[in-house]
Amino acid sequence: MMGYEATLAFVLLVSLTFYALMGGADFGAGVWHLLARGSSRRDQHRLIGDALGPIWEVNHVWLILIVTILFTAFPKAYVQISITLHIPLTLLVIGIVLRGSAFAFRHYDVKDDEIHVRWDQLFAISSLISPLLLGVIIGAMTVGHFPVNSESFFQGYVSPWIQTFPLILGIFTLSLFAYLAATYLLLETNNAQLQEIFRKRAIIAGLVVGFLEEAVLILGKSGAPQLWGELQYSLWGACLQLGVGGFAIAAVWFLLTRRYWWARTCAILQVTMTIWAWGIAQFPYLVPPDLTVFNAAAPEITLQFITAALFLGALLLFPSLFYLFRIFKGGQKAQHE
Amino acid sequence: MSNLLAARSLMAMALGFHIIFAIVGMAMPLLMVLAEWRWLRTKEEVYLIIAKRWAKGTAIFFAIGAVTGTVLSFQLGLLWPRFMEWAGPIIGPAFAIEGFAFFTEAIFLGIYLYGWQKVSPRAHLAAGGVVVISGIVSGVVVVMANGWMNTPTGFTLLNGLPSNIDPIAALLNPSGLLQAPHMILAAFAAAGFAVAGIHAFLLLRQQGNVFHQAAFTIALTVGCVSAILQPLSGDFLAKRVADFQPLKLAVFEGQVHTEKGAPFRIGGIWNSEQEAFDYVLEIPYALSLMLHLDPQGEVQGLKDFAKENWPPIGIVRTAFQIMVLIGLIMMSLALWAAWLAFKKRNVFESKTFLKAMVLATPLGFIATEAGWVATEVGRQPWVIVGYLKTAEAVTPMPGVIIPFIFFAGLYTFLTCIVIWLMWRHVLASPTQLDMMRNVKEAKQA
Ligand code: HDD
Numbered sequence: 169m170m171g172y173e174a175t176l177a178f179v180l181l182v183s184l185t186f187y188a189l190m191g192g193a194d195f196g197a198g199v200w201h202l203l204a205r206g207s208s209r210r211d212q213h214r215l216i217g218d219a220l221g222p223i224w225e226v227n228h229v230w231l232i233l234i235v236t237i238l239f240t241a242f243p244k245a246y247v248q249i250s251i252t253l254h255i256p257l258t259l260l261v262i263g264i265v266l267r268g269s270a271f272a273f274r275h276y277d278v279k280d281d282e283i284h285v286r287w288d289q290l291f292a293i294s295s296l297i298s299p300l301l302l303g304v305i306i307g308a309m310t311v312g313h314f315p316v317n318s319e320s321f322f323q324g325y326v327s328p329w330i331q332t333f334p335l336i337l338g339i340f341t342l343s344l345f346a347y348l349a350a351t352y353l354l355l356e357t358n359n360a361q362l363q364e365i366f367r368k369r370a371i372i373a374g375l376v377v378g379f380l381e382e383a384v385l386i387l388g389k390s391g392a393p394q395l396w397g398e399l400q401y402s403l404w405g406a407c408l409q410l411g412v413g414g415f416a417i418a419a420v421w422f423l424l425t426r427r428y429w430w431a432r433t434c435a436i437l438q439v440t441m442t443i444w445a446w447g448i449a450q451f452p453y454l455v456p457p458d459l460t461v462f463n464a465a466a467p468e469i470t471l472q473f474i475t476a477a478l479f480l481g482a483l484l485l486f487p488s489l490f491y492l493f494r495i496f497k498g499g500q501k502a503q504h505e
Numbered sequence: 506m507s508n509l510l511a512a513r514s515l516m517a518m519a520l521g522f523h524i525i526f527a528i529v530g531m532a533m534p535l536l537m538v539l540a541e542w543r544w545l546r547t548k549e550e551v552y553l554i555i556a557k558r559w560a561k562g563t564a565i566f567f568a569i570g571a572v573t574g575t576v577l578s579f580q581l582g583l584l585w586p587r588f589m590e591w592a593g594p595i596i597g598p599a600f601a602i603e604g605f606a607f608f609t610e611a612i613f614l615g616i617y618l619y620g621w622q623k624v625s626p627r628a629h630l631a632a633g634g635v636v637v638i639s640g641i642v643s644g645v646v647v648v649m650a651n652g653w654m655n656t657p658t659g660f661t662l663l664n665g666l667p668s669n670i671d672p673i674a675a676l677l678n679p680s681g682l683l684q685a686p687h688m689i690l691a692a693f694a695a696a697g698f699a700v701a702g703i704h705a706f707l708l709l710r711q712q713g714n715v716f717h718q719a720a721f722t723i724a725l726t727v728g729c730v731s732a733i734l735q736p737l738s739g740d741f742l743a744k745r746v747a748d749f750q751p752l753k754l755a756v757f758e759g760q761v762h763t764e765k766g767a768p769f770r771i772g773g774i775w776n777s778e779q780e781a782f783d784y785v786l787e788i789p790y791a792l793s794l795m796l797h798l799d800p801q802g803e804v805q806g807l808k809d810f811a812k813e814n815w816p817p818i819g820i821v822r823t824a825f826q827i828m829v830l831i832g833l834i835m836m837s838l839a840l841w842a843a844w845l846a847f848k849k850r851n852v853f854e855s856k857t858f859l860k861a862m863v864l865a866t867p868l869g870f871i872a873t874e875a876g877w878v879a880t881e882v883g884r885q886p887w888v889i890v891g892y893l894k895t896a897e898a899v900t901p902m903p904g905v906i907i908p909f910i911f912f913a914g915l916y917t918f919l920t921c922i923v924i925w926l927m928w929r930h931v932l933a934s935p936t937q938l939d940m941m942r943n944v945k946e947a948k949q950a
């Protein structure tokens with residue numbers, strides 16, 4: 169039986185996975201919006217808008233859940249992260265505000281005219297900001313060693329995240345989300361031309377992801393030695409790495425052979441295992457070397473209470489989510505299976 | 506501007522902005538569901554068109570509500586880390602419940618907005634119902650968390666830190682239990698009056714447009730029922746404030762010295778040198794009567810309390826008075842509407858009434874902002890009354906003025922865009938002729 173601390177850390181990891189797989193892909197779709205070229209540009213935009221419309225707000229709530237669990241169950245860590253990473257967190261929410269507002273302005277307006285191009289641009293550009301910063305924040309938490317009572321502003325609030333490892337993790341996160349989005353969009357359309365476009369993009373993105381994944385690992389050796397050690401010198405670390413690599417190759421293979429449903433499944437598994445490899449290697453630290461899920465935890469009663477709330481909430485949430493996705497995402501998938 | 510002041514201003518701005526969207530996000534689904542329900546009952550297409558029109562506008566507000574709410578959940582930690590460290594384990598579980606309410610709200614709103622063709626009419630209506638309920642739940646829970654800051658319960662203090670935590674007792678704190686219904690009523694009153702006001706304006710320009718008549722009637726009904734209950738709930742709440750935060754109540758009511766048989770004071774300007782209010786109008790014994798149901802009841806004055814714990818008096822009292830004044834105006838309008846409905850059997854014939862409603866469009870929002878300023882500034886210098894001062898809770902990071910300026914710009918920009926979009930929305934509302942065409946199209950579809 170896992171203790172409450174470990175259980176809640178696990179729930180955090182699961183929520184982060186859902187956020188990446190769902191909310192992350194919505195940001196990734198924004199990247200493809202920005203990169204849309206060629207004669208089918210408008211169709212690409214429409215595809216992206218239609219795919220996001222009914223679900224992006226739901227997907228976004230995963231992030232809110234993560235923040236909530238963090239400040240309820242691990243208040244000391246939330247506080248330290250909020251103080252030290254004030255700047256990237258603020259930039260992250262600015263990206264979120266701009267992306268969401270621009271999407272709403274564009275899609276829920278009563279008229280359809282020129283100004284919509286502007287909202288589209290704002291939507292696409294702001295979709296870049298948040299994944300980048302999310303990666304930077306997670307990277308900074310991985311490197312850890314947050315300064316206490318630092319002397320200068322730079323030391324206290326800037327240098328913990330302006331470092332190679334967090335920055336490369338930011339770029340990696342962005343590419344991961346774009347990759348996911350491309351494999352999803354393939355299954356959202358029946359138009360062969362669009363599928364061909366997103367197939368190519370998915371393949372390229374898949375290769376970029378693979379390359380960056382290696383870069384992250386190599387930089388991790390000096391940047392986040394604790395993470396690197398866990399991944400390199402443990403059996404499960406090796407297994408997870410093999411799994412990630414295997415699914416990555418499989419996904420590209422299925423893309424090349426046009427088996428999209430399989431490609432998407434492999435991409436999902438690849439991303440999931442990537443996040444879990446990070447999570448397991450990071451455990452039990454929230455911010456090494458001082459804050460762990462054990463010493464940052466709230467009193468037992470709070471942990472019990474929130475675990476119960478999460479359990480009951482999940483009973484409500486998953487059937488509802490299933491219903492939503494069946495209504496809006498059911499049709500296309502069936503045709504491709 | 507000091508760091509503390511910048512943080513307070515940023516928090517106040519972010520909350521004051523979010524609340525507008527939260528109100529609309531809470532109340533509009535009810536109006537839409539009522540319109541759709543009328544459609545299912547009467548089969549008159551006009552109601553369906555109203556529901557669809559409202560849904561489009563609401564979606565914008567909802568999206569902005571969601572993103573600005575996200576800003577808040579980060580800002581609680583970014584600006585007030587010591588507060589969150591203290592309060593997180595105690596009221597955090599409330600936010601977890603709210604999180605799931607957000608999930609169901611967003612899920613079923615997605616179905617509501619995009620599912621007209623995809624689910625049966627009943628399932629569609631039910632989805633709207635779930636949006637209404639989860640919106641109310643999230644509003645209630647977050648306000649209860651705020652109530653805890655006013656009347657902290659559910660823990661004991663051990664060596665300066667909270668222990669023996671009881672999250673349920675914290676959630677069911679005395680202030681929160683009465684603040685929550687007052688806030689929910691405020692949301693329905695404000696949104697109901699605002700929507701009714703817009704349709705009243707269009708009705709004055711296009712007499713006899715059935716679209717606006719029907720929309721006006723639905724919005725007015727919701728607004729009026731709430732506006733009549735609102736002062737009642739405010740009265741209960743004021744009694745609770747008198748019990749638990751007597752200093753705050755003294756500031757609300759302009760009670761400087763403790764006195765038996767206290768009068769109700771209207772107006773007045775705080776003179777900080779003399780420590781008295783100038784130019785007040787007094788209604789003898791009324792305050793004692795209201796609070797204690799006894800004309801000789803004793804009301805504590807603010808001089809009974811240490812001066813260092815006084816909130817900014819002028820702002821708090823002015824804000825409170827604005828809220829109460831508006832509450833009385835809105836109640837009078839609601840009674841007028843009830844009288845018209847009873848006497849004339851319809852509420853949109855009287856031009857004077859329509860004009861009054863147009864003027865009342867923003868009142869509910871102003872009252873809500875004023876009420877929150879009274880509550881939150883009236884809580885100063887405490888962030889958790891009696892336990893933690895705002896100044897101790899603020900982030901150590903210097904330069905909060907920069908995000909403050911940035912967010913001020915961002916929110917001003919968003920405000921302008923939303924107003925402009927709503928203006929387009931109103932201009933695009935169907936004329937009588939369109940209505941007939943739309944009805945035909947809707948029948949064919
Ligand atoms: C449409 C909006 C609206 C209207 C018409 C009123 N109020 Fe209100 N009031 C609010 C909207 C509001 C609010 C913004 O929603 C507050 C802020 C905190 C809260 O829970 O509700 C509030 C707070 C609030 C408080 C402070 C609670 C505290 O500090 O803990 C009191 C005593 C009252 N109200 C009393 C009244 C009375 C006596 C009213 C009528 C005549 C009245 N309100 C009308």
Ligand code: HEM
Pocket residue numbers: 513514516517520521523524585588647648650651874877878881882884885887888895
């Ligand atoms: C949405 C409606 C709300 C509005 C308009 C509002 C308004 C304000 C204002 C004006 C301040 C600044 C007070 C000052 O420093 O003088 C403030 C502070 C604050 N509010 Fe609220 N508030 C709202 C709801 C809430 C809720 C629901 C919570 C928490 C659950 C909350 C938590 C805080 C905190 C933590 C501060 C900062 C500390 C402080 O200044 O005491 N507020 N709010």
Ligand code: HEM
Pocket residue numbers: 225228229232520523524526527528529530531566567568569570571572573574575576577578581607608610611640641643644645647648688
């Ligand atoms: C009196 C105060 C408040 C009320 C009545 C209120 C109500 C609501 C409602 C009804 C929504 C649903 C979205 C919408 O309708 O636009 C919402 C969204 C949200 N609120 Fe607030 N809120 C309040 C204050 C706060 C505070 C203090 C926080 C932060 C801690 C917060 C966090 C959020 C978040 C994160 C969302 C987004 C949920 C989503 O994605 O659907 N709210 N709020």
